[in-house]
Amino acid sequence: MGFFIDCLGASREVGRSAFLVRTDKKIMLDYGIKIFDKSGFPKFPLESVNPxxxxxxxxxxxxxxxLPSFYRNSKVRWYATPPTRDICEILWQDSMKIMGDGLPYRKQHFKKALKYWTPLLYDxxxxxxxxxxxxxxxxxxxxxxxxxxxxxxxxIVYSxxxxxxxTYMHKGAESIxxxxxxxxxxTYAQREHPPRKKLEANLMHEVYETLDDGGNALLPAFAVGRTQELISLLRHHDKEIPIFVDGMGRDITKIYMKHPRYIREAQSFRKAVRSVNIVENISDKKKASRTPSVIIAGAGMLNGGAILNYLYHANKNSKLIFTGYCVEDTNGWLLLNKGYIMKDEQELQVDLPVEYFDLSxxxxxxxxxSFIEKANPEKIILVHGDKPEKFAQELKEEHGYDAIAPLIGERIEIH
Ligand SMILES: [Zn+2]
Ligand SMILES: [Zn+2]
Structure with a gap:
C-alpha cells in the first residue's frame, strides 16, 4: 500500500507552505502564500486535487x-486550534485590505472559510x-x-x-x-541563535540608553507572536519603562488574552498587557512620540504599518531596533544592509542608529x-528554508539519515 506526499510550496524556499499527504484520505497540510517574492508579486502554492x-x-x-481560495468552489473542513482560527480571521481580513485583487479569493470566500473551521486541540x-x-x-x-x-x-510528522x-510566551515544542x-x-538549519540571555541584556541596554537620551526605542514587530513576546520580555526586565503598542499587534494581543491556555504564564502576561499603553488614536500617537519610551508597532520588516510614522517623526536621539528576520529587499533589509528605505518609490535615508537582535x-x-535525533526518522523531507539541499547532504553524509530537499511539484512516495 503506502502513501505519498506532494510538495506544493515551501520547497527550497520560505513561504507558501502546502503539502498534500495522501493516505486513505487526502490531507492538505497548510496552504499559505509567499508575500515577499523577488518578482514583486505574492506567490501561491501549486493547485491541488480537492483534499x-x-x-x-x-x-x-x-x-x-x-486557504480561503478553497472556498471558491468547495466545502472542505479545515482543522486548527481556536487561536489559529481567530488569528486567521484578522490576518485574512488585513491581507484583503493590503493585497485585494492580487489574492485568489474574495471576501465571500474567506467568510465561507470561517464556517468550515473545525477545532482540533493539542493531544x-x-x-x-x-x-x-x-x-x-x-x-x-x-x-x-x-x-x-x-x-x-x-x-508522519509535520513540524x-x-x-x-x-520563550516568555510559550513552552518549547515537545519532542516525538x-x-x-x-x-x-x-529556516535556521544553518545558523545557531545567539544565547538568549545575553541578547536580552543587550536589548535592554540599548533601550535604557535611548530612553536616557530622551529618544524613542522603536521596535518594529510582527503583530502575531513577536509583539506579545516583546511585551512580556520588556516587562520581565523592567516594570516601569513606558511602552506603547500600536497597529495590528493590539488586536492580536486581545486574541492571545482570549486563549490563556495557549500562553505559558497567562497571569503575568495579562498583567504585562495591562501595564502598556495601547495606542488608539492620533493624540495617543503624539504622546508616544513625545515620551521617552519603547514603541512596538508593525510592520516587522518596515513594509508599511504604524511604525513608519513613528520613524518619520522620531527625534534624533531615537533608535530603531529590529528583533526579527527581514526578508531580502524589504525596507527592513534595505535599512540594515544599505542604510535607506523606499518611500513612494524613492530612496529615503534614515539617520537613526539601527540595531538587530535575533529573537527568533x-x-x-x-x-x-535534537528534534531529528529524538524522532530518528526513516526519511526526512526538508522544507521551509533557503538552502535545505545543503542541510540534506550534511544529514546524509555526516549522520546517515535518508534526507531530501524536494523541489516544488515533487511527489515523494513511501512504501
Ligand atoms: Zn513559516
Ligand atoms: Zn510561523
Missing part, C-alpha cells in the same frame, strides 16, 4: 494565507478512516501545532514552524519519538538537530 480535509499548523500567512487525536491526526504544541506562536499523522502503523527553547517520515522546517521564534540549528 478530504485541511490541517492548518498555525496562523502565519505563509501557512494560512491561501486530542481525531480518527477518520484509517488515518489519525493529532496536534502537539509547537511553541512557535499561540495555537501553533506540530502535526502527527498515523496511517498503517506509520507515523510546521516550531521552537524548541522556552519513533517517527517514520518527518517533514521538517529548516524558530528553532535554531541545535534545536533542529
Amino acid at each position: 478530504d480535509f485541511i490541517v492548518l499548523s498555525h496562523a502565519h500567512l505563509d501557512h494560512s494565507g491561501c 486530542h487525536p481525531i480518527e477518520t478512516g484509517g488515518t489519525t491526526v493529532e496536534f502537539l504544541d509547537a511553541g512557535h506562536i499561540s495555537g501553533s501545532a506540530i502535526v502527527n499523522i498515523g496511517y498503517e502503523g506509520k507515523k 510546521g514552524d516550531f521552537k524548541g527553547e522556552n 519519538e519513533d517517527v517514520d517520515v518527518l517533514i521538517m522546517e529548516t 521564534a524558530h528553532a535554531g540549528r541545535s534545536d533542529i538537530m
Whole structure:
C-alpha cells in the first residue's frame, strides 16, 4: 500500500507552505502564500486535487494565507486550534485590505472559510478512516501545532514552524519519538541563535540608553507572536519603562488574552498587557512620540504599518531596533544592509542608529538537530528554508539519515 506526499510550496524556499499527504484520505497540510517574492508579486502554492480535509499548523500567512481560495468552489473542513482560527480571521481580513485583487479569493470566500473551521486541540487525536491526526504544541506562536499523522502503523510528522527553547510566551515544542517520515522546517538549519540571555541584556541596554537620551526605542514587530513576546520580555526586565503598542499587534494581543491556555504564564502576561499603553488614536500617537519610551508597532520588516510614522517623526536621539528576520529587499533589509528605505518609490535615508537582535521564534540549528535525533526518522523531507539541499547532504553524509530537499511539484512516495 503506502502513501505519498506532494510538495506544493515551501520547497527550497520560505513561504507558501502546502503539502498534500495522501493516505486513505487526502490531507492538505497548510496552504499559505509567499508575500515577499523577488518578482514583486505574492506567490501561491501549486493547485491541488480537492483534499478530504485541511490541517492548518498555525496562523502565519505563509501557512494560512491561501486557504480561503478553497472556498471558491468547495466545502472542505479545515482543522486548527481556536487561536489559529481567530488569528486567521484578522490576518485574512488585513491581507484583503493590503493585497485585494492580487489574492485568489474574495471576501465571500474567506467568510465561507470561517464556517468550515473545525477545532482540533493539542493531544486530542481525531480518527477518520484509517488515518489519525493529532496536534502537539509547537511553541512557535499561540495555537501553533506540530502535526502527527498515523496511517498503517506509520507515523508522519509535520513540524510546521516550531521552537524548541522556552520563550516568555510559550513552552518549547515537545519532542516525538519513533517517527517514520518527518517533514521538517529548516529556516535556521544553518545558523545557531545567539544565547538568549545575553541578547536580552543587550536589548535592554540599548533601550535604557535611548530612553536616557530622551529618544524613542522603536521596535518594529510582527503583530502575531513577536509583539506579545516583546511585551512580556520588556516587562520581565523592567516594570516601569513606558511602552506603547500600536497597529495590528493590539488586536492580536486581545486574541492571545482570549486563549490563556495557549500562553505559558497567562497571569503575568495579562498583567504585562495591562501595564502598556495601547495606542488608539492620533493624540495617543503624539504622546508616544513625545515620551521617552519603547514603541512596538508593525510592520516587522518596515513594509508599511504604524511604525513608519513613528520613524518619520522620531527625534534624533531615537533608535530603531529590529528583533526579527527581514526578508531580502524589504525596507527592513534595505535599512540594515544599505542604510535607506523606499518611500513612494524613492530612496529615503534614515539617520537613526539601527540595531538587530535575533529573537527568533524558530528553532535554531541545535534545536533542529535534537528534534531529528529524538524522532530518528526513516526519511526526512526538508522544507521551509533557503538552502535545505545543503542541510540534506550534511544529514546524509555526516549522520546517515535518508534526507531530501524536494523541489516544488515533487511527489515523494513511501512504501
Ligand atoms: Zn510561523
Ligand atoms: Zn513559516
